[in-house]
Amino acid sequence: MTKKVFIETYGCQMNVYDSELVKSILTDNKFAITPIEDQADIVMLNTCSVRDNANRKIYNRVHEIKQKKADSLIGILGCMATNFKTDLLDKKGLKIDFIAGPDSYKTLPTLLSSLLKTGEKQYDVTLSEFETYSDISPSRKDGINAWIAIMRGCNNFCTFCVVPYTRGRERSRDPFNIVEEVKQLVKEGYKQVTLLGQNVNSYKSDDYDFTDLVKMVSDVEGIERIRYTSPHPKDYPEKLIKLMTERDNICNQIHMPLQAGNDRILHKMNRTYTKQEFLDLVKQIRSINPKMALSTDIILGFPTETEEEFQDTIDVVKQVEFDSAFIFKYSERPNTRAAMKFPDDVSEETKKDRIIRLNDIQNEISLKKNEALIGSTQEVLIEELKTKKSENEIQGRTDCNRIVILDKNDEKIGDKVFCKIIGASRNVLKGIVR
Ligand code: SF4
CATH class of the missing domain: 3.40.50.12160 (Methylthiotransferase, N-terminal domain)
Known part of the structure; x- marks a missing residue:
């Protein structure tokens, strides 16, 4: 049976x-x-x-x-x-x-x-140097977005992270195989693909790097939106920012994990960039494309982080003004280098206090940025025909990944509509179809 x-x-x-x-x-x-x-x-x-x-x-x-x-x-x-x-x-x-x-x-x-x-x-539990599952077609849920793993594993060994040990070394899929998958997804009705990797800008297959791959995917007829997650700030390429700016179907959105804003902590985390290098990268992105939305991940209370060092993270958050941020308290992960080498010595109380303070700052920034969009016109790709709160509302996302709630008319999932933004909270926008 x-x-x-x-x-x-x-x-x-x-x-x-x-x-x-x-x-x-x-x-x-x-x-x-x-x-x-x-x-x-x-x-x-x-x-x-x-x-x-x-x-x-x-x-x-x-x-x-x-x-x-x-x-x-x-x-x-x-x-x-x-x-x-x-x-x-x-x-x-x-x-x-x-x-x-x-x-x-x-x-x-x-x-x-x-x-x-x-x-x-x-x-x-064998880890492979070659397995990319490129010959398997995933059994996907219906919807407008399809996730595509373009690579597996990670070579970065951030000291807090277990991924290099649990998922092995980096391996990239053949770009032509990925393009074929995207073509098939378009035929099946998907509007958007999100390219996935632990560190997408390490993608390398023969002479093709990540920017080449994104360009090839963008050339696929009928693909309306392309997103990717996550790049690493240490080697984010300028040519990718330029490509994203030139191409309408590559979304103006980057999720760029900061993790910490202090150089000593970044070094202890083995992130291999400094606070200034991160700020310079953001400046470069915004000088090429002022519309680019930026989100991030931050870890607070990494071992030995002082109040002064936490202030450096606050400083980066205030200077960059991320559109949104996922902020976590540090906690030891078994078998990581941090767990083995650095005692988890920042108290739970201090971590809680820091997370509240940083969330308050980020929430204010997110609200301010969303409110600045009131009165603007946004193109929204419809994703859901109801919202958490109402059966009479629908929701979708802008190119910059902001959620927009609209009154229900006769739109369908996958439709793109232009709407005027009439309201904003820190997490969502309210719009009316133009
Ligand atoms: S945090 Fe990301 S880049 Fe760092 S080791 Fe983990 S998966 Fe790799």
Whole structure:
């Protein structure tokens, strides 16, 4: 009988994409995917080791699943699998039946067959220097945006980050293979693609770099919007800013992780740029394209960060005026260099205080920037035919990735409409169709 699999995804967009790959691999190998956990014979948790409390959350979920349905087979995929390896299978009181790391998903059908046949725990957490899954077509959710992983792994070894250990070294897909995928997505009705990589500007395939790839994707007939995430500030290319400015279908939006604004902390994080270099990059981007929206990630309370050093981060936030920022408290990730070398010595109270203060500053900036758009005309790509608050409203995004709420008329998902902005909060704009 066909076994039904339920997949639950945690963490970043790369994991969302990987779950789409896993679904495709399994359905090609006589397994069925179910969106209903209670109907599943096998539950897979595609895990993340980046965020706080990630491990505990997964252990609790495993207990919960087993309590609900004792005969469910449970597998751990993703970063936790490569981070903890067979320790996960051996962990007392934790009933995990199989684990597979991010480079082992093609072996899942074999692992599952062996598990079903023998009842013995199975694992494959090998990291590959070559696996890019370019021969697998992900089983995507309908919508207007398709995620495309253009590369896998990371060579940067930021000291707080586990990704280079859990996802291995950088490998890039062939650009022509990516272009074919984009052409197919356009045929299927997708309007937007988001190119994914841990550090997209390290993309390299023979003589093709990331700017070449974006240009090739932009040349695909019918693709309306192109986004990408995330670049690294250490080597962001000027020619890419110019290309984005010249091409209408490449969105004027960059998510550029700052992480910290102080040179000593940046050095301890192994980010390999200074505060001034980051500010110079922003100046360069804005001198070429003043419309470019900038968002960022920031970690507060990295080991030994002083109040004075935190003030440097505030200073960058105030000078740059990011459109939005994801601000996190530092917390140790097992097996990272920071966890092994630097005691987590900034108190929880101090971290909380810093996060509140920086969020207040950023919220004010985001509101000010959104309010400045009142009265302007924006082109909005419709993404949802309802909002969290109302069935009578729809929502979409501007080229700069701002959410705009509109009254419902007869628009459809994927339509582009011009609207006048009539209201703003720090997170969303309100518009009326012109
Ligand atoms: S660039 Fe740094 S933070 Fe990003 S995935 Fe690589 S090591 Fe992690």
